[in-house]
Amino acid sequence: QQPVQSPQAVILREGEDAVINCSSSKALYSVHWYRQKHGEAPVFLMILLKGGEQKGHEKISASFNEKKQQSSLYLTASQLSYSGTYFCGTEGGDTDKLIFGTGTRLQVFP
């Protein structure tokens, strides 16, 4: 079952903040976050393991609520380089398959 991300798209001005949510209908063992720029391959940002873990990457951080089967990605003081499509990737406890969410397109303008 594919995780659902919200919002589907975000438009920001440089310096603004954004939150991207990822919600799964299945119990999760871990959540990955990736960014894909136009015409390129997805690139890994971070992994969060169950247990309320929070991680950070530059001014991008994320949280994982295992009980709610949700993760959120926080982009602070966005830069032009943040533009792209963000995917969460989830792994359940019974499989090594990395299933990606529906994606959130983020555009940052000057």
Place this chain on the structure above:
Amino acid sequence: DTAVSQTPKYLVTQMGNDKSIKCEQNLGHDTMYWYKQDSKKFLKIMFSYNNKELIINETVPNRFSPKSPDKAHLNLHINSLELGDSAVYFCASSHLGQVHEAFFGQGTRLTVV
């Protein structure tokens, strides 16, 4: 040195043809994947494969078959290509287990005409 490489980068072919996409990784990973990214940008897993197990997404037509000659390669064979197969196909690899990041190849844009 490219970590995960796919060839070709672009592939244009006619309906009904059979084609292959090659993938190689030099990261020493033991798990490899194929993903299909359609025009809506959804990344759908097609296969995951490690030394011991091939896991097939049940929605993948049996015209698609992965072939792994060794741990470093996972090729994708597609028979009787259809218009709906047009998409970008990504190969990825990771260490076995659930806590390791996946590294992606640059993608193969397949266009069926």
